[in-house]
Amino acid sequence: MPEETNSIDYVMEKASGPHFSGLRLDGMLSSPPSSSTASPSHRSASASDSNAPKQPFVIGVSGGTASGKTTVCDMIIQQLHDHRVVLVNQDSFYRGLTAEESKRVHEYNFDHPDAFDTEQLLDCVQKMRSGHSYQVPIYDFKSHRRCSDSFRQVNASDVIILEGILVFHDQRVRNLMNMKIFVDTDADVRLARRIRRDTVERGRDINSVLEQYAKFVKPAFDDFVLPSKKYADVIIPRGGDNHVAIDLIVQHIHTKLGQHDLCKIYPNVHVIQSTFQIRGMHTLIRDKEISKHDFVFYSDRLIRLVVEHGLGHLPFTEKQVVTPTGSVYTGVDFCKKLCGVSIVRSGESMENALRACCKGIKIGKLLIHRDGDNGKQLIYEKLPKDISERHVLLLDPVLATGNKFLFTSNFAIVCFVLKSQVYVPIALLFFVLVG
Ligand SMILES: Nc1ncnc2c1ncn2[C@@H]1O[C@H](COP(=O)(O)OP(=O)(O)O)[C@@H](O)[C@H]1O
Numbered sequence: 001m002p003e004e005t006n007s008i009d010y011v012m013e014k015a016s017g018p019h020f021s022g023l024r025l026d027g028m029l030s031s032p033p034s035s036s037t038a039s040p041s042h043r044s045a046s047a048s049d050s051n052a053p054k055q056p057f058v059i060g061v062s063g064g065t066a067s068g069k070t071t072v073c074d075m076i077i078q079q080l081h082d083h084r085v086v087l088v089n090q091d092s093f094y095r096g097l098t099a100e101e102s103k104r105v106h107e108y109n110f111d112h113p114d115a116f117d118t119e120q121l122l123d124c125v126q127k128m129r130s131g132h133s134y135q136v137p138i139y140d141f142k143s144h145r146r147c148s149d150s151f152r153q154v155n156a157s158d159v160i161i162l163e164g165i166l167v168f169h170d171q172r173v174r175n176l177m178n179m180k181i182f183v184d185t186d187a188d189v190r191l192a193r194r195i196r197r198d199t200v201e202r203g204r205d206i207n208s209v210l211e212q213y214a215k216f217v218k219p220a221f222d223d224f225v226l227p228s229k230k231y232a233d234v235i236i237p238r239g240g241d242n243h244v245a246i247d248l249i250v251q252h253i254h255t256k257l258g259q260h261d262l263c264k265i266y267p268n269v270h271v272i273q274s275t276f277q278i279r280g281m282h283t284l285i286r287d288k289e290i291s292k293h294d295f296v297f298y299s300d301r302l303i304r305l306v307v308e309h310g311l312g313h314l315p316f317t318e319k320q321v322v323t324p325t326g327s328v329y330t331g332v333d334f335c336k337k338l339c340g341v342s343i344v345r346s347g348e349s350m351e352n353a354l355r356a357c358c359k360g361i362k363i364g365k366l367l368i369h370r371d372g373d374n375g376k377q378l379i380y381e382k383l384p385k386d387i388s389e390r391h392v393l394l395l396d397p398v399l400a401t402g403n404k405f406l407f408t409s410n411f412a413i414v415c416f417v418l419k420s421q422v423y424v425p426i427a428l429l430f431f432v433l434v435g
């Protein structure tokens, strides 16, 4: 290569067009690469599954007032952990009282199905099931009205939990549910909890709570809530105290949601299990208001996780050490002879994390043209001379259309075939982390 064409600036200029590296999910799913190790039958079945729009799993949670519905939902959400879960309360769809009704609020039956705007609730669940977000009203139990100017935006999610005393009452709403749970708690316990909650949180006095309970809440429970128990798939006695039932429900939801689609198609893809820390970091870096400093800080933290995870896939040898107390500890020795190869330019953003994990590691570079520059895809390469003796960590954090990813895969496979090295597809790991 002539001197001027050897400079990185020059080659970057030549490789004009937006930088991309990696794979576009929809394209890949409809035509998986031939290098995939999945069997053809497995591949086609999974690919068609993945092409179908992914429907959220809708869970209805019903039960008498103060039975622990909200508590049970909170526990399920906590335990589902790595899935996106949203909670929609039927309470949000209470109709606001008119001025006339407000004057005689003690005569209003909040436990009758007509107290809710069920058409709007139905619209909400239907929209969310088909992947749309919804502006859910905000209801105030003290004024018995909806906030006129603010809503809670609820985004499309893997799991939608719909909770309320009468969510099983309307057949159309019921039919949208994949799973129906009834929280069954002793009536005396519920009344005691309701008195405490309504006096502490909902601005009521004991007399009005007892009066409302006897006049409306109990009769409506007998007429509408209890008869809807028969629609439940699961009945949870003792509500939130029933940890066994909640564990079983969470396990069932996990099974229903299944593995990440990519894992089903590509067995070499590893998904890093999400945590609330990871979700929190994703939330920050996706916020258009984030400062550059914070974006870099949290991206670095995420990248570090990917790099650590990738390193965990390298082979190891056993190693024994003597501890300060003189006992022998049998552990493992880090894999020797590593190098990184970053795909210019985005891959360079992963270099610091790799250097921080592996002191003094050699890092080479590849610049690949998306479509091929006059048929040539490899525009620039600078690789460690002894790369054939090293395990290669290919650094590529952004996955887009797939062309360059296929190229780098081939490159990695060449390394693998010629030198029997372990290829750790860090790019894929990262993709799954953000996916
Ligand atoms: N297992 C429990 N032990 C003690 N208090 C509970 C338990 N479950 C719920 N509570 C309390 O009882 C009240 C009603 O519970 P909540 O989950 O809001 O019921 P619901 O949503 O069915 O009306 C709340 O104040 C809550 O903190």
Ligand SMILES: Nc1ccn([C@@H]2O[C@H](COP(=O)(O)O)[C@@H](O)[C@H]2O)c(=O)n1
Pocket (backbone or CB within 6 Å): 064, 065, 066, 069, 091, 094, 110, 111, 140, 141, 142, 144, 164, 165, 217
């Ligand atoms: N303005 C209102 C609206 C509703 N209620 C009562 O709330 C109960 C439903 O909520 P839970 O969390 O207990 O399921 C229902 O029994 C209504 O009586 C109210 O008091 N005031």
Ligand SMILES: [Mg+2]
Pocket (backbone or CB within 6 Å): 069, 070
């Ligand atoms: Mg509740």
